Amino acid sequence: PLVNLNEDRMKNVMRTKVEGTWNLHQNSLELDLDHFILYSSAVSVLGSPGQGNYSAASTYLDCMAHYRHSLRLPAISVNWGPWADVGLAVEASEKLTDQDLSTDHLVKMIEIEQGFEVLDLLLNQSVTQITVLPFDLRNLLELYPPAASMPFFNGIKGGDIHVAKLYARPNLKQSYAAPSNEIEHKMVELWQQTLHIDRVGIHDSFFELGGDSVLAAQILGKVRKTYGINIDPKDAFQFFTIERIAKMIEEEILKQIESMSEEEVQKHLSNEEK
Known part of the structure; x- marks a missing residue:
């Protein structure tokens, strides 16, 4: 929650995105750029409990894209979902794959080649901001039920009520141990x-x-x-x-x-x- 974020924690996360983006904007004003691409996160669109500073930093990138467009300068902010080959989600997948265990329950990720294909497509579109996630709508609402209450999803999901699917526990090295308190x-x-x-x-x-x-x-x-x-x-x-x-x-x-x-x-x- 924001109430538990202090100034240092906000600055540590936001400094690179905010100051770096502003410096790039300022120092490229005299350049005849074809593209100004901002790698934002889906977190700034969907939100994420405990990640208020990261959400705010990513939202700054989105705002910069809109600001540059108001100045008739090129810019696109892409709110990416999780990419393959990087991050803890990948580490979890690799561990289960090494143990020959199912990865069906894991968060779906954007493959590197797939991501660059999407980026190439976007560069030929006149959009300021766009979200790219490796799910269809039903998968997304199963993975992230709070999204169903957002006005955007309320408007396009129709009357369907999506119930999150539960996956079987993977066959891990350790045996199942039930809770005791x-x-x-x-x-x-x-x-x-x-x-x-x-x-x-x-x-x-x-x-x-x-x-x-x-x-x-x-x-x-x-x-x-x-x-x-x-x-x-x-x-x-x-x-x-x-x-x-x-x-x-x-x-x-x-x-x-x-x-x-x-x-x-x-x-x-x-x-x-x-």
Whole structure:
């Protein structure tokens, strides 16, 4: 959430895109350019919990394309979905492929050649901004249900109600281990909603199940909303399993209780009972 972003975190993510783009714009004003291509992200169109700074930085690229067009200068901002061969989504796919496991449940990605073919097509179009995703509409709404409530998707999806498909748990090296307490059960529920896996074990790696850093940030955002606890992503990503995240939540809850007065504890317990 934006309320948990400080100035440094915003600047660290936005500096390269904002300052770099502005410098390119300023230093190319006297050049007779054929194209000014901005590689933005689909995140600025769809949003992503826990990625407000990245969404804002990508939105800046979109705004720059529209600004340049207002000056009658060439520009196109492409809101790309995930590309193949880079990122944690690729690492997860490679791990499962090496183990001869199914990758059907993973996020679909844009192949490199496919991406360049799309870019070549776009350069011959008079568009200012366009989103490129490797899904058809039904796949996208299954992967990202919140999109269904957006006005754009509301207008084109018709009256169909899309229910997210759940995929079978891959045959991972470790055996399935069921949740054993309330927090683990809640985390299993969050992972199922995010990854669309029908059965998630508490020792299963989030990234081996097909998750990436953006989806993991969404999980931590839901943890923050549910328990009022902030978990450091860098620490969590090192070993992202339900068992470990649940223990981190328990430890933070205990720390909060220990810092409370007896009156505050009683008030908190009474609120929980309500």
